[in-house]
Amino acid sequence: MTSTISPSKSQSVQVTSFQNAEGGFKASAALARDLERVLVDLIALQLVAKQAHWNIVGANFRDLHLNLDEVVAVARRGSDEVAERMRALHATPDGRPSTVAGATAIPDFPPGEIDTHDAINLIVVAIDTTVASMREVHDSVDSDDPTSADILHDYIAALEQQAWFVGAELRHPKNTKARSSSAAS
Secondary structure: OEEEEEEEOOEEEEEEOOOOOOOOOOOOHHHHHHHHHHHHHHHHHHHHHHHHHHHEEOOOHHHHHHHHHHHHHHHHHHHHHHHHHHHHOOOOOOOOHHHHHHHOOOOOOOOOOEEHHHHHHHHHHHHHHHHHHHHHHHHHHHHHOHHHHHHHHHHHHHHHHHHHHHHHHHOOOOOHHHHHHHHHO
């Protein structure tokens, strides 16, 4: 549809109006499915990390309590960025609770209070599961849309860092016997 706008009596400009603004690159069904898979795991990760945040008890409570909010923040930013990328590609994200519960690869988190050390293990598994989903779809996403793959790169790095931060609480230095015996000499 074309109309003429006359800004002044001596000028007229032709303007083409579109019935909608649905031009541009459109996600294939496979790309939309891969991004949806990442989306539901990121949403589930936020929920699991918040559940742990509210219910942990025990040693180093405060440090883990605060770190879990960092995990939530990364997952929340990631889910928003992936969902908005999907919309930019004319795909429809589905973050409804029933969809997330039915589609996430993240194991269920136990109800009630949980010891900080148990929570650490469960959160690291949840983060690693989310990252594994991203890595599994990465090559397919990259071949369809390198821009979406760049988003995955950013969140893989951020979440792997969070897994390190959270999981380091339970780690012990490697080769402690070798260090101890050399220090005693």
